[in-house]
Amino acid sequence: MEQLCFGVDIGGTTVKIGLFQMDGSVIDKWEIPTRKEENGRYILEDVKNSLNSKLAEKNYSKDQVEGVGIGVPGPVTSDGTVLKCVNLGWDVFNVEEEFGKLTELKVKAGNDANVAALGEMWQGGGKGYHNMVLVTLGTGVGGGIILDDKILDGSRGAAGEIGHITVDYDEKDACNCGKRGCLEQYASATGIVKEANRLLASTDKASAIRNNPSLTAKDIFDAAKEGDELSLELVEKLGRHLGLALSHVSAVVDPECFVIGGGVSKAGEILTEVIKKHYEQNVMFALKNKEFKLALLGNDAGIYGAARLVLDK
Incomplete structure (x- = not known):
């Protein structure tokens, strides 16, 4: 049966x-x-x-x-x-x-x-690995940690909340969690747009993303792929924050790979490559050369x- x-x-x-x-x-x-x-x-x-x-x-x-x-x-x-x-x-x-x-x-x-x-890990971007970290970039930034094929829950079920790792101590605005300078404030879909509006307000430089009242993270990545200078700057900043945060995660759990999911991950290789670049710049020697994969299962x-x-x- x-x-x-x-x-x-x-x-x-x-x-x-x-x-x-x-x-x-x-x-x-x-x-x-x-x-x-x-x-x-x-x-x-x-x-x-x-x-x-x-x-x-x-x-x-x-x-x-x-x-x-x-x-x-x-x-x-x-x-x-x-x-x-x-x-x-x-x-x-x-x-x-x-x-x-x-x-x-x-x-x-x-x-x-x-x-x-x-x-x-079972049937998607992490298939074939036994130790991996999923990073979800959507309205917020979430995460999940798999060690030896098992979920790492933590004592209160809150392990993997990587969106609330502090990456900027000078941030003035509060995160929804009550802290300031959380990864989620920069690497989520809403965070990317907020950073774009900040940058646009600080410069008169021409950009494909200027004067767009319904600006989205996809718009920013699409413009970056076309070589738009301000959009490339925003993608670089996103990669710097994510790469730094994941270097800290790696120092704790040492995964075989990072799988990047959520709506923002649809940007594709431009995203994984910039994250990997800044990860390599920030991580200790023994933790270099991890795999960075895109999630495959979506919703x-x-x-x-x-x-x-x-x-x-």
């Missing part, structure tokens, strides 16, 4: 779900809305109903399901306890126990960024990683 597993990635807007064979082949994937009303009390029930509907649709029995992995947008301890998820309205509770009771299935949970890192990394959690159970 074919064994299966589910991967569930709970986001603030939608819940992404995948049904997988145990070798990582995806049978089906779909989404349901994330109902956050009443402090997210309906989310797990909705997921359970969706899993049951899919099993019935595919004519599979629950006995074929090895388990369910869940990625959650917040810290998750090694025993499956969620330490609050502000985006979902959840307080502290053990999501593995709760969902296990609902479904009568084995359940394993982890932080969504860490789970995405596991997915990229599916979370469901792949969640499914992989089941195999590690």
